[in-house]
Amino acid sequence: MIARTLELITxxxxxxxxxxxxxxxCICGFVAANAAYLVxxxxxGAGRFQRRPGPTESGPWGLLQPPADGIKLxxxxxxxxxxxxxxxxxxxxxxxxxxxxxxxxAIPFGDTILARNINIGLLLVFSFGSxxxxxxxxxxxxSRNKFAIISSARVVSQxxxxxxxxxxxxxxxxxxxxxxxxxxxxxxxxxxxxNWNILRGIWDFSGGGWGHIGGNLLAPIxxxxxxxxxxxxxNRAPFDMAEAESELVAGAFTEYGGMGFGVFFxxxxxxxxxxxxxxxxxxxxxxxxxxxxxxxxxxxxGTLVGVGFFFAKMYFLIFSVVWIRWTFPRTQFYGxxxxxxxxxxxxxxxxxxxxxxxxxxxxxx
Amino acid sequence: MNLVxxxxxxxxxxxTGLRITIKEFFSPVITTQYPHQTxxxxxxxxxxxxxxxxxxxxxxxxxxCNICAKACPSDCIVLDGIKPAGEKTxxxxxxxxxxxxxxxxxxCVEACPFDAIQHSxxxxxxxxxxxxxxxxxxQRYKDQVIRVGKTPYDPYAPAAVPAPAAAPVVxxxxxxxxx
Numbered sequence: 239m240i241a242r243t244l245e246l247i248t249x250x251x252x253x254x255x256x257x258x259x260x261x262x263x264c265i266c267g268f269v270a271a272n273a274a275y276l277v278x279x280x281x282x283g284a285g286r287f288q289r290r291p292g293p294t295e296s297g298p299w300g301l302l303q304p305p306a307d308g309i310k311l312x313x314x315x316x317x318x319x320x321x322x323x324x325x326x327x328x329x330x331x332x333x334x335x336x337x338x339x340x341x342x343x344a345i346p347f348g349d350t351i352l353a354r355n356i357n358i359g360l361l362l363v364f365s366f367g368s369x370x371x372x373x374x375x376x377x378x379x380x381s382r383n384k385f386a387i388i389s390s391a392r393v394v395s396q397x398x399x400x401x402x403x404x405x406x407x408x409x410x411x412x413x414x415x416x417x418x419x420x421x422x423x424x425x426x427x428x429x430x431x432x433n434w435n436i437l438r439g440i441w442d443f444s445g446g447g448w449g450h451i452g453g454n455l456l457a458p459i460x461x462x463x464x465x466x467x468x469x470x471x472x473n474r475a476p477f478d479m480a481e482a483e484s485e486l487v488a489g490a491f492t493e494y495g496g497m498g499f500g501v502f503f504x505x506x507x508x509x510x511x512x513x514x515x516x517x518x519x520x521x522x523x524x525x526x527x528x529x530x531x532x533x534x535x536x537x538x539x540g541t542l543v544g545v546g547f548f549f550a551k552m553y554f555l556i557f558s559v560v561w562i563r564w565t566f567p568r569t570q571f572y573g574x575x576x577x578x579x580x581x582x583x584x585x586x587x588x589x590x591x592x593x594x595x596x597x598x599x600x601x602x603x
Numbered sequence: 604m605n606l607v608x609x610x611x612x613x614x615x616x617x618x619t620g621l622r623i624t625i626k627e628f629f630s631p632v633i634t635t636q637y638p639h640q641t642x643x644x645x646x647x648x649x650x651x652x653x654x655x656x657x658x659x660x661x662x663x664x665x666x667x668c669n670i671c672a673k674a675c676p677s678d679c680i681v682l683d684g685i686k687p688a689g690e691k692t693x694x695x696x697x698x699x700x701x702x703x704x705x706x707x708x709x710x711c712v713e714a715c716p717f718d719a720i721q722h723s724x725x726x727x728x729x730x731x732x733x734x735x736x737x738x739x740x741x742q743r744y745k746d747q748v749i750r751v752g753k754t755p756y757d758p759y760a761p762a763a764v765p766a767p768a769a770a771p772v773v774x775x776x777x778x779x780x781x782x
Binding site for chain 2: 283
């Protein structure tokens with residue numbers, strides 16, 4: 239019986255239409271569970287950072303709080319403000335939740351856990367990731383509310399300002415790795431944490447022996463820039479101008495109520511998951527073990543251990559996002575743009591230049 | 604150059620902030636989970652007033668002299684008493700406090716010559732509308748006495764025979780005469 243079941247599972251996971259469908263379902267479930275329970279993590283974390291216990295009443299440790307919130311949001315009346323553009327108004331939440339689902343299809347969670355091994359995976363993730371801005375803008379514009387429009391204008395200028403350093407940093411990483419296939423990017427980082435891109439850029443051991451100088455001497459700073467831009471792109475504190483709670487009403491989604499608002503909320507966390515997963519696999523070695531390589535003879539166990547490493551790194555980054563939110567006050571808008579145009583863009587341009595020079599120089603060391 | 608040093612020192616200060624918050628993250632919780640835990644209420648807390656009674660006999664100290672009612676600037680105290688059979692002083696029989704008028708000024712407590720009223724430490728009174736504009740403090744006194752396992756003093760009881768030392772019954776719970 240068990241053998242038959244395993245055979246069936248293997249068949250389903252190796253034959254095309256079923257495999258894609260299973261992955262699609264798993265990704266949807268993964269995004270939904272993350273969106274729901276990251277809210278719980280956020281509230282619990284906020285509590286602990288302020289030395290409160292956070293949610294405790296519903297379920298053990300408040301674990302039933304997300305379903306309770308969901309039921310509350312679902313039971314609210316769905317309504318659009320009079321005079322608003324109904325089609326765009328309801329298209330915006332869909333447009334904001336769909337791209338993270340697509341992005342996760344290209345992200346490898348383990349050496350064989352990957353929905354689609356796309357050669358231009360990085361490009362796909364970034365092109366779909368940019369739709370988020372447009373969705374927020376549409377939502378603000380379609381809701382016929384001047385505050386929502388002003389705040390969506392702020393979202394656009396913020397996201398455009400931070401898209402530039404982020405893409406410059408990503409171009410630097412593509413030059414170092416020489417590929418946009420995310421699985422290959424991870425395979426290149428095999429063999430211990432010193433081979434991860436964040437350190438390999440400084441000193442590259444992959445050639446054997448004492449190694450040689452890497453392609454990107456400023457790789458840790460590159461990582462920091464990527465991380466900062468990821469915070470700004472996902473509209474997280476201290477760059478949460480899109481929904482500056484206690485300042486604006488609710489930013490671009492002022493007019494959304496019930497699950498319309500809930501979808502924006504879920505999308506924020508889904509985008510954080512995608513951003514942290516990208517940072518993990520571009521800089522922190524994805525599913526690679528921090529010490530040595532997972533032996534190929536371990537088979538499925540090795541894959542699962544790799545998935546564990548991936549999630550450990552990713553959730554550490556997500557925790558640090560929460561940590562940053564409850565540490566720093568919100569920046570002012572000109573401070574936000576100054577940081578991008580005066581600091582991040584020059585540094586990332588310089589990194590790009592340095593990397594291209596280092597890659598072309600004959601290796602002296 | 605200035606920009607570079609400023610950026611660098613700014614980044615270091617960000618790290619300092621992160622270090623402080625993570626230290627707080629791993630420190631114990633300092634809030635009180637209110638409905639499950641409560642803090643002790645200070646003795647001098649001014650809640651609504653309540654009747655004091657003699658710890659030994661369970662008899663209220665109040666002689667219904669009406670000085671508190673006269674001292675009250677808001678006219679929120681109405682009380683009355685009778686002289687129980689065989690007693691030398693009057694005893695309170697009804698004591699009504701209109702708590703919605705009371706401003707907790709404590710003048711009644713200060714004016715009382717018999718040390719018969721005090722502030723309670725009830726701080727979490729919730730009510731339906733108009734519930735507290737007629738607080739029956741005699742009823743509260745009776746409940747409190749019963750709660751500590753004694754019998755409330757009944758001023759309408761027939762004169763108690765001077766009790767022999769063997770049976771120190773304070774007051775028998777008698778059927779109240781119809782009023």
